[in-house]
């Protein structure tokens with residue numbers, strides 16, 4: 001796909017059937033569906049290159065989707081499960097894998113059931129996808145930042161050199177993403193433009209993010225950056241096994257992200273939340289207490305290492321959150337090892353989150369994802385009010401929405 005010439009064009013000269021703003025997975029999937037049906041599509045992207053968040057996701061291996069059964073899959077979308085049941089019935093995880101195969105990208109199911117490209121990166125997929133879109137006649141206008149609408153209802157863009165241009169397509173798709181990792185281009189600035197048009201938007205909040213823990217200097221200095229592996233985590237009615245990372249300011253990583261929505265909600269309500277950690281999920285408390293009763297004159301750290309292989313950050317966390325008076329009581333210590341209470345005092349900012357919660361409320365949309373207040377303007381992707389855990393559910397949701405909105409826009413254009 002080539003960049004269109006960046007000259008000062010009148011609105012009509014630049015117009016196409018469809019303008020898609022935002023070259024992420026949702027926008028580009030819609031572009032493919034619409035262009036494949038023979039309609040002219042122009043994609044506008046504020047950054048110098050497209051799909052930067054998708055490429056960033058590729059650094060972690062690009063978890064495209066998940067292999068679990070559809071009914072379990074759709075529950076991952078929580079309150080919005082009915083919408084996603086519908087979207088995934090039309091564009092399923094299997095469809096997404098077939099689509100990737102069609103681009104020459106083979107996928108595999110990892111041990112956790114997550115689906116990745118064999119190459120474990122996004123760049124080859126993005127390159128092949130852009131070539132396919134170019135072949136379909138899609139034009140890409142990078143360094144075009146959408147600024148809203150002019151008085152005639154045309155789309156206003158600011159170009160890289162600061163000049164402005166307008167575009168008057170027959171239908172518009174806004175696929176501008178959420179507000180996490182703004183350096184990828186998705187900065188959430190669209191909320192003001194749509195709110196000014198009366199669109200109801202739930203406040204944007206971090207999703208799949210880390211938390212703040214007031215570490216002692218000792219723990220921060222010795223263990224920041226280290227993984228805490230094979231532990232159990234529990235909050236409210238959810239428990240899981242996994243790993244997380246100690247950071248300078250608290251904790252982050254897979255197991256933490258999986259509990260991040262209820263933890264975030266509790267912290268917003270109460271100002272804090274107590275996360276329970278099982279430091280030895282494979283050993284029952286009674287067996288741990290029995291081993292701890294054998295302690296002789298050796299230091300606690302030597303004894304924990306010898307009797308339970310409890311070392312490094314796991315042993316440090318135990319000391320950090322166990323009252324000094326209970327460190328030499330085998331029964332109390334065993335209780336803490338199986339259920340260490342770690343108080344989280346804050347949520348890490350949206351800029352460092354994997355994804356965004358909040359966004360355009362679904363009540364603003366019709367079944368084709370058109371804004372009912374702004375006929376002809378459609379929306380898709382992370383800018384809508386939904387959230388899902390990591391595991392491929394985010395990208396699957398965005399691709400499925402792109403496919404749905406593409407078909408919806410074709411229906412709107414008619415013929």
Ligand SMILES: Cc1cc2nc3c(=O)[nH]c(=O)nc-3n(C[C@H](O)[C@H](O)[C@H](O)COP(=O)(O)OP(=O)(O)OC[C@H]3O[C@@H](n4cnc5c(N)ncnc54)[C@H](O)[C@@H]3O)c2cc1C
Nearest residue numbers: 022024025026046057063146177185186381382392394395
């Ligand atoms: C570090 C990281 C790792 C991730 N890993 C995974 C993973 O492995 N699996 C998974 O399922 N999900 C993952 N995600 C989440 C996933 O990448 C996103 O959910 C997905 O990219 C959202 O797609 P989108 O099309 O809605 O928006 P985006 O991908 O954010 O694309 C929106 C585009 O709109 C453009 N834009 C914004 N405003 C304007 C404007 N005013 N004018 C013009 N253009 C504009 C942006 O520059 C951007 O290119 C990860 C996210 C991060 C941050």
